[in-house]
Amino acid sequence: MVGQYDENLLSDMLPLYYSKYFPVKIFCRWLSCGNSPYPLCNRELSFTLADDVYLRYISISDQKELQTQFQKKCPHKLDIGAVYFAKPSIARHDSVVLARELVFDIDLTDYDEVRTCCKEAKVCEKCWKFMVVACEIIDISLKADFGFQHVLWVFSGRRGIHCWISDYEARILDTPGRGAIADYLCLIMGGENQSKKVHLGNDNLHSSIRRALDVIDIYFEDILNEQEFIGSSDRLKAFLKLIPDDTLRNQVEKRLEKLPESSLERWKNFVAVYDSFSRENGYAMRKMKYLVEEIKIQYCYPRLDINVTKGFNHLLKSPFSIHPKTGKVSIVFKAQNAKNFKLDEVPTIHSLLDDSTAESVEHNNNMKSAVKHFQEFVFSLEKAEAMRRKTDASKNL
Amino acid sequence: MDFNIKRKSTKIVVTGSMVESYPHDLQMYKIPPIEHVTLQEFETLALERVTLLRSLATATTLKGLRAFSEEWKEYILSDLRNQGLKYYARLCEITRCGTTDADLQARRKDHIAHFILRLAYCRNEELRRWFIARELELFKMRFMTMSGEAIDVFFNLNNLSYTNISDEDKTSIITYLRESTPYQNIDNMKFYKVKFFDVLDLVKSRKVFLKDGFAYIPHKDFVSVLSAQFRKHLRQSLAVACQHLGEVEQDERLVCLLKGLHQSYSGNDYSNTKAMVPIESLDSLSIKSFPLCMRQLHEQLRLSHHLKHGGRLQYGLFLKGIGVTLEDSLRFWREEFTKIMDLEKFEKQYSYNVRYNYGKEGSKRNYSPFSCLRIINETVGPGDCHGCPYRHCDVNNLKNRLSGYGIDQQAVHEIIDITKKGHFQVACSKYFDIIHNLDIGLGINHPNQYFEESQKLSKGEIKVDVKREKVNVKIENVEDLEIDDFIE
Numbered sequence: 001m002v003g004q005y006d007e008n009l010l011s012d013m014l015p016l017y018y019s020k021y022f023p024v025k026i027f028c029r030w031l032s033c034g035n036s037p038y039p040l041c042n043r044e045l046s047f048t049l050a051d052d053v054y055l056r057y058i059s060i061s062d063q064k065e066l067q068t069q070f071q072k073k074c075p076h077k078l079d080i081g082a083v084y085f086a087k088p089s090i091a092r093h094d095s096v097v098l099a100r101e102l103v104f105d106i107d108l109t110d111y112d113e114v115r116t117c118c119k120e121a122k123v124c125e126k127c128w129k130f131m132v133v134a135c136e137i138i139d140i141s142l143k144a145d146f147g148f149q150h151v152l153w154v155f156s157g158r159r160g161i162h163c164w165i166s167d168y169e170a171r172i173l174d175t176p177g178r179g180a181i182a183d184y185l186c187l188i189m190g191g192e193n194q195s196k197k198v199h200l201g202n203d204n205l206h207s208s209i210r211r212a213l214d215v216i217d218i219y220f221e222d223i224l225n226e227q228e229f230i231g232s233s234d235r236l237k238a239f240l241k242l243i244p245d246d247t248l249r250n251q252v253e254k255r256l257e258k259l260p261e262s263s264l265e266r267w268k269n270f271v272a273v274y275d276s277f278s279r280e281n282g283y284a285m286r287k288m289k290y291l292v293e294e295i296k297i298q299y300c301y302p303r304l305d306i307n308v309t310k311g312f313n314h315l316l317k318s319p320f321s322i323h324p325k326t327g328k329v330s331i332v333f334k335a336q337n338a339k340n341f342k343l344d345e346v347p348t349i350h351s352l353l354d355d356s357t358a359e360s361v362e363h364n365n366n367m368k369s370a371v372k373h374f375q376e377f378v379f380s381l382e383k384a385e386a387m388r389r390k391t392d393a394s395k396n397l
Numbered sequence: 398m399d400f401n402i403k404r405k406s407t408k409i410v411v412t413g414s415m416v417e418s419y420p421h422d423l424q425m426y427k428i429p430p431i432e433h434v435t436l437q438e439f440e441t442l443a444l445e446r447v448t449l450l451r452s453l454a455t456a457t458t459l460k461g462l463r464a465f466s467e468e469w470k471e472y473i474l475s476d477l478r479n480q481g482l483k484y485y486a487r488l489c490e491i492t493r494c495g496t497t498d499a500d501l502q503a504r505r506k507d508h509i510a511h512f513i514l515r516l517a518y519c520r521n522e523e524l525r526r527w528f529i530a531r532e533l534e535l536f537k538m539r540f541m542t543m544s545g546e547a548i549d550v551f552f553n554l555n556n557l558s559y560t561n562i563s564d565e566d567k568t569s570i571i572t573y574l575r576e577s578t579p580y581q582n583i584d585n586m587k588f589y590k591v592k593f594f595d596v597l598d599l600v601k602s603r604k605v606f607l608k609d610g611f612a613y614i615p616h617k618d619f620v621s622v623l624s625a626q627f628r629k630h631l632r633q634s635l636a637v638a639c640q641h642l643g644e645v646e647q648d649e650r651l652v653c654l655l656k657g658l659h660q661s662y663s664g665n666d667y668s669n670t671k672a673m674v675p676i677e678s679l680d681s682l683s684i685k686s687f688p689l690c691m692r693q694l695h696e697q698l699r700l701s702h703h704l705k706h707g708g709r710l711q712y713g714l715f716l717k718g719i720g721v722t723l724e725d726s727l728r729f730w731r732e733e734f735t736k737i738m739d740l741e742k743f744e745k746q747y748s749y750n751v752r753y754n755y756g757k758e759g760s761k762r763n764y765s766p767f768s769c770l771r772i773i774n775e776t777v778g779p780g781d782c783h784g785c786p787y788r789h790c791d792v793n794n795l796k797n798r799l800s801g802y803g804i805d806q807q808a809v810h811e812i813i814d815i816t817k818k819g820h821f822q823v824a825c826s827k828y829f830d831i832i833h834n835l836d837i838g839l840g841i842n843h844p845n846q847y848f849e850e851s852q853k854l855s856k857g858e859i860k861v862d863v864k865r866e867k868v869n870v871k872i873e874n875v876e877d878l879e880i881d882d883f884i885e
Contacts, residue, residue, distance in 0.1 A: 052745050109780075110778070110779050110780070111779075112779075112780070113779050113780070144608065144609070145593075145607040145608065145609075145610075146593060146607065146609075146610050147593075147608075147609035147610025147611070148610070169594075169610070173594065176597055176628075177594050177597060179597075179601070180594075180597035180598070180600045180601040181600065183600075183601040183602070184600050184601060184603055184607075188778075188779065189776075189777070189778070190777060190778075190779075190789065191777040191778060191779065191780065191781035191782050191783070191784060191789055192697075192779075192780060192781060192782040193693075193782060193786065193789060193790040193791060193794045193795075194777075194789065194790065194791050194794070195791055195794075196791070197779070203579055204575065204576045204577070204579075205576065206576060206577045206603045207573045207576045207577045207606060208577075208603065208607070209603070210576065303778075303779060305778075306776060306778070307706075307776075
């Protein structure tokens with residue numbers, strides 16, 4: 001449990017974690033595969049040591065060297081960077097970035113505007129549902145729309161999830177390409193000074209948005225009930241700001257104020273008022289043809305940190321690194337299992353190493369299945385890489 | 398420009414006839430010109446092309462016209478004619494493949510000038526980005542004015558051939574095509590299958606159906622495929638040009654011209670300022686001399702003692718540009734941030750950022766403060782309050798903010814009206830006038846320029862007649878604002 005975790009013990013526990021639990025071998029195979037055709041040592045790694053000492057431009061040439069580095073430096077956190085034209089430990093930032101997995105970072109702090117159960121670094125089972133929705137929507141879009149096959153999902157260790165796409169096309173994608181995918185997936189725009197952050201226009205809804213809404217609909221009532229988005233007068237006020245038309249807003253306000261503070265009840269009434277309003281006011285509706293959808297999206301659609309995706313050489317926390325603040329392992333999970341993901345079932349360095357803890361057995365098993373899933377991922381990636389090289393070679397003949 | 402035009406290069410006749418070299422109005426600029434040009438022509442062509450590109454930029458940002466709209470094109474064409482650039486107007490108005498002497502001469506100039514500007518604009522990332530964006534707009538505008546026949550010739554000349562998808566394939570995805578392609582009459586269009594990264598602009602704006610990594614586009618979206626190729630080719634060429642700069646610049650006659658070209662129009666980039674501004678004066682300066690975007694960030698920082706990354710970058714570089722030293726800057730951010738965090742956390746996580754802005758960390762580049770163009774195009778996400786307030790604020794929010802500053806209702810309405818039309822920089826200029834009690838309609842394209850102009854005024858370096866009566870400051874309105882917010 002998080003309660004028992006003590007950050008000060010980390011330096012004592014990590015050497016054992018790295019030698020016994022961290023899947024060094026398969027990890028190096030994953031990186032090598034992602035480096036192809038450049039050698040493993042061209043990849044930048046970064047270590048965060050005790051007291052936040054930050055070491056960048058570390059490079060390793062094989063599994064053995066990584067193990068030695070782990071034991072010698074004992075990094076509290078491990079990050080992965082890009083593949084450079086030369087060995088980054090020598091060339092540093094003068095070297096050119098050649099490749100990098102396409103990555104996504106989704107963090108619950110970006111939901112602070114909508115989530116009501118927790119704030120900032122806190123996270124609970126209720127707000128985790130946002131991550132489930134995000135994971136399912138992004139995963140299906142990456143696979144169905146962009147045709148990517150090697151999509152790896154990783155728990156960030158505290159309050160979010162990361163996604164690594166290892167397909168060759170994704171790895172060599174340039175910055176504009178990454179930016180375009182990020183923008184394609186990003187529907188929520190605007191800062192502190194804009195209340196309504198989703199604008200779908202009045203044309204047909206794009207197929208990918210329809211599909212995302214289908215996913216949201218599975219979870220929407222659940223989340224609405226738990227988050228109580230419109231359950232108090234303050235929240236109702238914030239909700240009303242999302243309605244652009246004065247007349248409709250007044251109608252909705254009058255109707256909802258009188259109702260008991262159940263968000264679900266209020267939501268249903270809002271939709272009813274909206275429906276009857278739209279039948280009577282064809283002209284005013286042009287501006288808000290998709291208002292219901294827009295609000296659902298503002299509440300539930302994935303909020304990406306798109307700068308992480310756009311930046312070619314942004315560092316991102318490695319799978320199976322320990323989160324220094326929680327002690328949790330950044331485990332790998334399958335997108336279709338996201339909905340069964342339980343925060344307290346995530347192995348921690350403590351529960352893995354200390355077999356007297358209550359969760360020890362369960363967590364050890366969970367760690368094993370996460371590693372197993374990672375292995376399967378790497379195997380299928382290696383297979384695809386081999387195929388690609390073969391076709392490339394025959395093309396060049 | 399001190400440029401010695403008496404020394405001429407020797408002229409050599411063009412290889413191949415002009416018709417062979419320039420068969421079409423629209424070019425992909427794959428082959429550099431090999432003829433010799435006089436220094437005088439070199440300079441003229443360069444300046445004329447900069448004027449052309451500037452005209453494109455003005456139409457979009459300063460005039461706030463929607464790119465590629467009729468008004469936008471109209472503005473550019475008339476501007477080109479007014480500037481005496483008839484040959485560019487000719488190339489942009491209707492793109493075709495005629496062979497009159499005027500056609501050929503125009504294409505020759507277009508070709509040479511493009512390559513000269515590559516040398517001027519390959520120097521750094523900021524310049525490259527500006528140049529690529531403008532050249533791309535130009536390319537797209539010209540592509541869109543082409544007749545069907547001219548398009549066919551263009552495709553042939555550039556070896557572009559594509560086959561449309563079969564009717565069965567189309568029928569199987571027709572629902573999705575109708576949903577995701579923003580045109581009427583989808584059923585009668587032929588569709589083509591290209592890789593998604595060939596049409597990034599369509600992907601970005603969700604205007605195309607994607608399946609398994611392929612984009613399905615109708616004929617008229619081929620402009621996206623071509624402009625993507627154009628962009629990619631140009632980006633690579635600029636990188637190559639940059640590597641060869643050393644050779645070109647052995648001729649010192651060219652150095653000044655090429656280096657000064659962009660600045661002759663864009664003005665200072667404000668990365669090296671000589672002024673000194675003490676941080677104690679920032680509160681009063683933010684009211685008198687900051688544009689709204691910076692005033693907003695300053696106030697947010699004072700209020701919440703924190704800014705997110707985008708805000709720190711935008712505001713931090715601006716401060717550097719107006720003359721806050723690195724030491725002062727560190728002290729300024731430290732004093733605010735440590736109100737909500739301990740010193741150690743600040744030093745570890747944020748002081749790097751500040752030093753980075755001053756070119757003391759990371760790649761050690763001396764970063765330039767952001768221009769309006771950059772700020773307007775920033776991505777502003779939840780929790781962010783950077784960007785351009787005229788672009789990134791709800792109307793109500795902006796209205797309240799302006800009224801809160803004591804600006805009278807009529808002036809607030811004027812600003813809001815301009816904002817609603819999408820003329821963000823014009824709105825900013827209006828704000829400048831109101832704050833300074835003037836009516837000069839300055840063209841604002843950089844927050845630091847705003848600041849400098851304001852400082853010049855307050856130091857009396859510029860004398861302008863004050864045209865309005867004193868603005869009535871109505872502070873008592875502030876309390877009513879929150880209620881207003883809901884009635885609106």
